[in-house]
Amino acid sequence: MGGRGRGPGGGRGRRRREHAEPSAEDGGTTSSSRAEKGEPPRDPVEQARAICLRLLTGTPRTRKQLADALRKREIPEEAAEEVLSRFEEVGLIDDSAFADAWVESRHHGRGLARRALARELRTKGVDATVIDTAVSQLDSEQEEETARELVARKLRATRGLDRDKRLRRLAGMLARKGYPEGMALRLVRQALEEEGEDTEFLDDEPY
Structure with missing residues (x-):
């Protein structure tokens, strides 16, 4: 009986106990255990870089959007600032290019005017000078032409x-x-008049 306790079964039990250390999966990874496995300690700069690269995949983002994302993930401010500044230096973050593309896309795609576009860019943290x-x-001419097109597209749906x-x-x-x-x-009055509507008696009260 005593010899059986020192046999292969006892050895397997010891090996199981030796491997019952905290792991990355259970959230118990320590610096010493990572070092024993040949893994480097978790670096907040590396974490920040990985988060930013993942968020930038497929869609541009402003510096503020990325900074907010890093803050939510509790990345230290110093590490976040280092990564964001570096990304700006190499052109991965470019608020000016972001704003230009946003205006082009949202004006031609959604027909938004300058005032609405500026409001959207402010919510994304773009600097006022860059927005302007x-x-x-x-x-003004391009904005008015887009507004005419919007009215023309919607006019038919209001008939009756x-x-x-x-x-x-x-x-x-x-x-x-x-x-x-x-x-x-x-512009709406002009469109209705061209269609044949009598707008003479339509008042000027705000809508």
């Missing part, structure tokens, strides 16, 4: 409605996209 430069790509309701619905659509109230009312 980006939205200046759109001049009261004239006053048509005016408010179409002008309200433009307002939600950032177009000034005066421009919106003027």
Whole structure:
């Protein structure tokens, strides 16, 4: 009986106990255990770099968006700043290019006016000077032409409605996209007149 305890079964028991150390999977990895396995200690800079690269895959992001993501993952501020600054140096973060692309895409894709585009870029943490430069790509003529196209596309869907309701619905659509109230009312009136609607008695009350 005593010899059996020192035999192969006892040896296997000892080996199981030797391997019952905390592991990465159970969240108990320690610096010593990682060193024993030949793994380097967890470096916050490396973590920050990996997070940023993953987030930048497939879609550009602003510096603030990445900084917020690192903060949520509790990356130390110093490590985050080091990685973000380095990414800016090599062009992986470029808020100016981001803003230019955003204006181009959202204006032609969604018909957004300069005011709405600036508001969206502010929510993404883009600097005011960068925003001003980006939205200046759109001049008043281009903005008005896009607004006319939006009204023309939506005009048919309002047929059959009261004239006053048509005016408010179409002008309200433009307002939600950032177009000034005066421009919106003027363009909608013109579109209704061209269609044959009598807009003489439509009032100027806000929509």
